[in-house]
Amino acid sequence: AAEASKWLNLSLTRSASTDSGSSRNNNDGDGAADPLFFDAFGDFDGSSSPSNGGGGNNGMSWILRSRTSQVRGAEAAYDANLARNWRRGKWGVRGFALLILTPQLTPFYASGGLIEHERVAEYHKRNHRWPPMDHEYVPNTEGWRRIMKRRLEQVRRIEDPADMYNGWVATVHTGLIARNFTEYGWALTRAPQGLVDELVSTLHRGLASPFLAEEEGIGSTCIDVPDPSNRPLLHPIESLERRALLELLPIAEAWINHDQRERRMHLIGNNAYGLRIYRNGSRLNMHVDQSGTHVVSAILHVDHDEGSKPWPIVIEDYYGNLNEVVLEKGDVLLYESSKCFHGRPRRFEGKWYTSLFIHFYPSDWTRTYDNLEVHYRIPPMWNTVLPPKPGLERLVMEETSALEPDCEDTWCTLNDTIKWDVRGEFGRVLSGDGDMRDLDFEGKGIWTPRHWRAGDEL
Numbered sequence: 001a002a003e004a005s006k007w008l009n010l011s012l013t014r015s016a017s018t019d020s021g022s023s024r025n026n027n028d029g030d031g032a033a034d035p036l037f038f039d040a041f042g043d044f045d046g047s048s049s050p051s052n053g054g055g056g057n058n059g060m061s062w063i064l065r066s067r068t069s070q071v072r073g074a075e076a077a078y079d080a081n082l083a084r085n086w087r088r089g090k091w092g093v094r095g096f097a098l099l100i101l102t103p104q105l106t107p108f109y110a111s112g113g114l115i116e117h118e119r120v121a122e123y124h125k126r127n128h129r130w131p132p133m134d135h136e137y138v139p140n141t142e143g144w145r146r147i148m149k150r151r152l153e154q155v156r157r158i159e160d161p162a163d164m165y166n167g168w169v170a171t172v173h174t175g176l177i178a179r180n181f182t183e184y185g186w187a188l189t190r191a192p193q194g195l196v197d198e199l200v201s202t203l204h205r206g207l208a209s210p211f212l213a214e215e216e217g218i219g220s221t222c223i224d225v226p227d228p229s230n231r232p233l234l235h236p237i238e239s240l241e242r243r244a245l246l247e248l249l250p251i252a253e254a255w256i257n258h259d260q261r262e263r264r265m266h267l268i269g270n271n272a273y274g275l276r277i278y279r280n281g282s283r284l285n286m287h288v289d290q291s292g293t294h295v296v297s298a299i300l301h302v303d304h305d306e307g308s309k310p311w312p313i314v315i316e317d318y319y320g321n322l323n324e325v326v327l328e329k330g331d332v333l334l335y336e337s338s339k340c341f342h343g344r345p346r347r348f349e350g351k352w353y354t355s356l357f358i359h360f361y362p363s364d365w366t367r368t369y370d371n372l373e374v375h376y377r378i379p380p381m382w383n384t385v386l387p388p389k390p391g392l393e394r395l396v397m398e399e400t401s402a403l404e405p406d407c408e409d410t411w412c413t414l415n416d417t418i419k420w421d422v423r424g425e426f427g428r429v430l431s432g433d434g435d436m437r438d439l440d441f442e443g444k445g446i447w448t449p450r451h452w453r454a455g456d457e458l
Contacts, residue, residue: 114375122376130379132176139180143320148175154395156386163397168382170400173374174288178339181256181265181296184317184432185340188325189255189332189439190424191300194451195247196330198240199302203275203354206235215276222343222401224283233277237356245269248298248332248358250446254439255334255429256296257446264445267296267360274356275302278311278348285401286314286343286411291371295361297337301327301354308350310421314411315342317432322413326421327355334429341402345411 131152137145148171155167206212215234225231237244246269253267270293278284289297299313312324313333317340325333335342337359362368388394393412396403403410422430430436441448 119375120380126376128377136176139318141319144318147320153392159385161383167397168378169374170288172377173291174339176377177374180318181336186315186335187255187429187431188424189429190426191330191332192247202237203302222285222287226281230279230281235275237275241272244272244356244358250441250448252296252298252334252360254441254444254446257444266363268363270359270361272358275354278353280350282348284344285403286341286345287401288341289337291338293361294337294359297335298358299333300356301331302356303329304353305351311344311348311353314345316340322417324417324419331424345409
């Protein structure tokens with residue numbers, strides 16, 4: 001949320017300069033200030049502004065200011081609620097849900113003011129049943145049902161009630177609630193070369209700097225490093241974050257609009273984050289991302305030291321396969337990050353490995369996705385712990401990340417993966433079927449930067 005607020009503040013600064021007629025922020029040399037968002041998408045047409053009569057850049061500024069205010073208000077309310085519960089001697093889990101447990105282990109969903117009997121009432125109001133019918137899994141494929149049913153069985157055997165509830169939320173969201181946008185949930189492509197060159201140059205200047213600092217505020221349960229002195233470093237890239245958002249957005253949109261449907265889905269850039277510099281021994285536990293903002297994402301691999309061993313991204317797909325994807329400099333993994341479990345459970349062997357993370361969400365997401373539906377789908381007997389089941393490995397939830405500690409590299413199906421070590425191609429995507437397909441920006445009516453259209457990248 002802090003990164004999103006920072007990015008929106010930068011957006012407001014740019015929008016204000018556009019309103020005043022300044023051209024100092026334009027990036028194409030034509031003397032006109034470039035719009036922050038793609039106006040043709042219709043997401044920021046200014047028509048809802050009460051003060052400008054509709055339309056124009058003033059409307060865009062008004063909407064951005066309104067959205068920034070909403071983000072800050074939500075952050076303040078959430079943090080105040082969390083602090084208040086701590087003062088009352090209760091405790092919470094900051095992740096998918098904020099839980100407060102009474103001595104009788106009755107859960108309260110504090111951020112929504114929802115108590116257990118109200119949640120159960122909503123469950124029955126929707127005529128939910130447990131276990132789910134096969135047709136309720138999204139998508140309804142044999143492989144997806146298999147891995148989700150297995151994970152639900154594991155969740156029901158977690159002894160700690162807070163960890164168990166986090167397991168319920170993560171698995172119900174991914175398996176039953178969130179819709180999928182693509183057939184496999186991931187694809188491999190390549191970033192525009194100009195962007196890659198800028199990122200690589202910035203990275204190596206940072207690596208040579210004595211002021212490179214450890215990354216602060218990262219989820220301690222997702223990134224596991226045996227040696228605390230090898231925690232990831234962060235090299236901020238400032239204006240390149242915005243460029244990465246703008247240049248990766250049409251690529252992500254072309255990917256999710258694979259069938260060229262009549263009503264094209266639009267994406268809104270939430271944030272670009274990095275450069276994160278992993279160091280020797282790092283492990284990224286399996287997890288899913290925030291369901292509100294990290295819906296369609298991209299990992300752009302910037303570079304790694306020459307002596308390091310390949311460090312694959314591990315991701316589940318909608319056919320129940322576990323994929324290991326090796327990225328080289330400039331490769332991009334597109335993935336549905338709040339739905340497909342992903343991570344790097346194998347430890348990194350090398351000096352450093354650097355990536356940039358870019359996150360988007362559909363423009364209609366706030367109207368079509370309700371996070372409370374996840375909680376309403378969890379059955380009333382959710383906190384009944386089942387006894388161990390022969391052949392079913394133990395699952396441990398550490399806030400929003402998942403581990404299977406009794407298996408090698410903390411994830412049991414790593415002994416049966418599909419391995420991908422191929423290079424991405426700009427303007428094309430490769431996914432789980434092994435076919436390389438054109439993104440076809442023009443045929444899908446997707447805006448692309450001017451230097452792409454001039455043939456500099458394609």
